[in-house]
Amino acid sequence: MSDDHGHHPTALTEIERRARALEELLTEKGIVDSAFIDAVVEAYAHDIGPMNGARVVARAWVDPDYKLRLLADGTAAIAELGFGGAEGDHIEVVENTPAVHNVVVCTLCSCYPWPVLGLPPNWYKSPPYRARMVREPRALLREMGCEVPDEVEIRVWDSSAEMRYMVLPQRPAGNEGATEEELAALVSRDAMIGVQRL
């Protein structure tokens, strides 16, 4: 992250002014303060991200009981590993199988399971992704480098006010002896959104 004050000493853009005005106001009203804001920014920049979701996925791969709990109540099973908080009240985990490939979108805005995946990437928030993933998922996935075999059904999950989705990818073959930690390292953010197959 860059220090914009150092690089642009003279002018603030209009949007920077509006952001600063909001911060000043909310601070004056005692609703948020700069320490709170700093802590949230720091957390999403460094501590809350796809590495959390990867741990959930790896646990589900090695522990069948955990997997059952995860698919039955994602929020609760994710909380077992210590993850929760903003945008995480209702997380549903959808499982990829040999017959089904799942992919997640938010057509209206940018809903996303923050506690397990962090903040969404820019493309997830872009109008083309939001529109096309519903209309032509197979073609869009192919453009993104994710080839889903024709015989595999694609299910598109549109995030709503009530529900955020995370994909449980299939465990790649050939790592039977791997530890949970080694397995977690195989899991990418994109696989948990459903735009990549492991």
Place this chain on the structure above:
Amino acid sequence: MGGVASLPRDNGELVFDAPWQGRVLAMAVGLVQRLGLSWEDFRARLIDAIADHPDRPYYESWTAALEALVIDLDVAQARDLSERALHIEP
């Protein structure tokens, strides 16, 4: 940014393109938490802000949604916000 052609395949992108983006994100989280609101209160305004200007940069819509929530909650009036913005020092 934004075109399908530029869809990245790795995890290496920055979370925020500029510091103000992180700050408005955190303000929305804080406002919802501290006032005991539902995230839906913010989300509904974000959906409207995006629908009003579909091609506007994402965090500008986020900021507009935050302003709308602040105004609707009577924490401030629109005029307070615009006057404050005019007088912000670099």
